Amino acid sequence: MSSLISINNPIIRIKAVKQLTGVGSSTLYYHVSKGLYPKPIKLGEKMSGWLTSEVLAIQAARVAGQSDDEIKALVQRLSIERTQVTV
Numbered sequence: 324m325s326s327l328i329s330i331n332n333p334i335i336r337i338k339a340v341k342q343l344t345g346v347g348s349s350t351l352y353y354h355v356s357k358g359l360y361p362k363p364i365k366l367g368e369k370m371s372g373w374l375t376s377e378v379l380a381i382q383a384a385r386v387a388g389q390s391d392d393e394i395k396a397l398v399q400r401l402s403i404e405r406t407q408v409t410v
Contacts, residue, residue, distance in 0.1 A: 332374055332375050332376045333374075333375055334364055334366065334372040334373065334374055334375075335372050335373060335374075335375055335378065336370070336371075336372045337351065337363075337371075337372070340372075340373055340378055343378055343379075343382065344378065344382060357391075357395075358395045358398055358399075359381075359391060359394050359395060359398065360381060360398060361373060361374075361377050361381075361398050361401050361402055361405075362402070364405075374405075377401050380397060380401065381394065381397065381398070384397050
């Protein structure tokens, strides 16, 4: 199993993401639309969330002062890693 999916890397819902990032839902989804945040993972018809590791990686990039272009590249890498998960 990939290290992306583990008990140490839970999928967290938007309420927790907002608490961790300090941004509101509209800003979060705006960042998703601009490629500055990964797309949420669908958990059900009306439910989605993000991998904790992805949220923390983007927070670390922001704290480090990375540019929007660098963060977009990070989001692309994270999205590619999602497609390489094996079960």
